[in-house]
Amino acid sequence: MRIWGNHGLLEVLANDKGFYFFKFSDDETSSKVLEAGPWLFSGRMVCVKLFNIPHECWNEKGLSHIASAVGKLLYADSLTESMKRISFARVCIEIDASCDLVDSFDLFMGDSSCLEHGENMEILVEYQWKPKRCAECKCFGHSITNCPKLKPLLSPSENVSAPKLN
Structure with a gap:
């Protein structure tokens, strides 16, 4: 949806055989997407x-x-x-x-x-x-280094301070 969401993509359907079906708002947009391929997803x-x-x-x-x-x-x-x-x-x-x-x-x-x-x-x-x-x-x-799945264990906070040790 990210790629074509602003270009008339209405829906993405998938079947159990691994095929995807893309529904666009009009035939002209659908044709433009097909002609601009190949599209690689994985x-x-x-x-x-x-x-x-x-x-x-x-x-x-x-x-x-x-x-x-x-x-x-x-x-x-x-x-x-x-x-x-x-x-x-x-x-x-x-x-x-x-x-x-x-x-x-x-x-x-x-x-x-x-x-x-x-x-x-x-x-x-x-x-x-x-x-x-x-x-x-x-x-x-x-x-x-930029993986969204790897989140830092601790995130710094502006209003948190550590206790002082004597």
């Missing part, structure tokens, strides 16, 4: 560079599999899709706030993969931007 979209991708994996299935070690693949840039630049793949992914960001991972794929059976490869990940992430509540948008 994650953040970030662009990453993936290095050391084997040539055999430069296809939709291979890149999707590799990117899944970091998050959910949303799309690849045009140079990656056309293989005009093969030193790295630039992809946009949705990352989950409850998971740690990885800087590298080992790629091991079996018989039905883009690698020969038994090969192992270290994939390096470079983030173009890392969103603030709270280690306490596992959400994006703030760090642990």
Whole structure:
């Protein structure tokens, strides 16, 4: 409601399968919201560079599999899709706030993969931007020092004084 509350959002409904339904005051506002997407609610979209991708994996299935070690693949840039630049793949992914960001991972794929059976490869990940992430509540948008769930045990009061000790 915070994002669209001032723009005609009337109601948010949820079903037991995890789908959300948004009711707006008019069709024009609803269309604007749909066209402005994608909207991510439990994650953040970030662009990453993936290095050391084997040539055999430069296809939709291979890149999707590799990117899944970091998050959910949303799309690849045009140079990656056309293989005009093969030193790295630039992809946009949705990352989950409850998971740690990885800087590298080992790629091991079996018989039905883009690698020969038994090969192992270290994939390096470079983030173009890392969103603030709270280690306490596992959400994006703030760090642990500003976590609203962590309230100070004592809050100072203006009219309270401690007794004097002799």
